[in-house]
Amino acid sequence: MKQGKYALIIHGGAGNITGLSQERHDAYVNGIRECLEAGEKLLKAGASSIDVVEACVNILENNEVFNAGKGSVINTEGEVEMDSAIMNGSDLKAGSVIGLKHYKNPISVARQVMDKTEHVMLACDGAEEFAKSAGFKYYENDYFKTEFRIKQAEEAKKAGKTVLDVSDVKKNKKMGTVGAVAFDMNGNIAAATSTGGIANKLKGRVGDSPIIGAGIYANNQYAGVSATGYGEQFLRTVVSFYAAIGVNSTTKAPAAAKKAMTYLKKVVNGLGGIIMIDKYGNIGKAATSENLIHGLVGSDYELYVSLAPNGKNELNEL
Numbered sequence: 001m002k003q004g005k006y007a008l009i010i011h012g013g014a015g016n017i018t019g020l021s022q023e024r025h026d027a028y029v030n031g032i033r034e035c036l037e038a039g040e041k042l043l044k045a046g047a048s049s050i051d052v053v054e055a056c057v058n059i060l061e062n063n064e065v066f067n068a069g070k071g072s073v074i075n076t077e078g079e080v081e082m083d084s085a086i087m088n089g090s091d092l093k094a095g096s097v098i099g100l101k102h103y104k105n106p107i108s109v110a111r112q113v114m115d116k117t118e119h120v121m122l123a124c125d126g127a128e129e130f131a132k133s134a135g136f137k138y139y140e141n142d143y144f145k146t147e148f149r150i151k152q153a154e155e156a157k158k159a160g161k162t163v164l165d166v167s168d169v170k171k172n173k174k175m176g177t178v179g180a181v182a183f184d185m186n187g188n189i190a191a192a193t194s195t196g197g198i199a200n201k202l203k204g205r206v207g208d209s210p211i212i213g214a215g216i217y218a219n220n221q222y223a224g225v226s227a228t229g230y231g232e233q234f235l236r237t238v239v240s241f242y243a244a245i246g247v248n249s250t251t252k253a254p255a256a257a258k259k260a261m262t263y264l265k266k267v268v269n270g271l272g273g274i275i276m277i278d279k280y281g282n283i284g285k286a287a288t289s290e291n292l293i294h295g296l297v298g299s300d301y302e303l304y305v306s307l308a309p310n311g312k313n314e315l316n317e318l
């Protein structure tokens with residue numbers, strides 16, 4: 001085991017959750033914990049932050065309770081379309097895919113776009129063809145649809161609304177998406193965000209998650225950020241970039257995250273949250289919603305999981 005400073009924060013969506021069953025509550029908590037434990041093991045062994053955020057998001061994508069990979073929300077055409085992006089803070093390299101319908105781990109396809117092409121973003125058919133040529137296994141779109149999501153899409157359709165995954169259709173206040181930000185032993189920061197988007201979205205709709213600066217950002221000079229919430233609001237405010245460049249010697253990640261969420265609320269009455277780690281290795285998180293499913297761990301942080309933005313004390317209050 002290497003010695004040194006490291007930090008990891010992950011999220012599984014934001015929103016205002018009501019009537020959460022114990023079973024689903026436990027599934028969120030266990031999913032986040034399992035992911036944190038795996039990520040911390042990698043960081044302790046000296047893995048790079050970019051490898052760690054990809055590995056963590058893979059775990060969350062493969063867990064169908066979260067709105068990414070299998071278990072993604074369903075659009076108005078009854079299909080799953082997934083968006084994902086990854087960014088490396090040391091060289092500002094980034095990879096992003098939009099509208100993937102047949103590949104299990106969109107974040108790994110985005111990583112390949114970053115590593116193997118000259119581009120940052122690939123969309124729809126082009127992204128699918130790239131995934132195929134990169135050797136990713138093809139899955140039928142039905143593979144991604146869970147019973148929970150089919151029911152959610154029906155309810156959203158009936159109500160004529162788009163819905164954030166983590167919210168209750170009636171209240172229209174739940175979101176999903178997964179994300180990870182890591183600070184490795186070499187002080188490098190990376191971020192990753194992956195999503196099915198919002199339930200009952202129009203075909204072809206793209207949210208903030210795959211857009212550099214909106215749903216994700218990483219720059220070793222400032223911070224790494226991953227966002228979750230109503231993508232349209234995060235797009236219009238470029239919130240991940242805003243949060244990152246808010247970091248300086250007097251404003252660390254906790255304050256920068258709060259400032260960004262205050263801005264989001266003020267200018268577009270935005271709903272959602274962000275997680276971040278600054279260049280000093282400090283972890284920050286904030287949300288304008290009641291819930292932010294997240295967990296964190298680090299050399300200076302005891303592992304905890306919470307469904308609320310302010311931390312572990314709220315866990316039992318749900």
Ligand code: ASP
Pocket residue numbers: 013014067164165166174175176177195196197198206207208209215227228229230231232
């Ligand atoms: N931000 C995502 C989107 O708008 C959804 C979410 O975070 O729940 O696509």
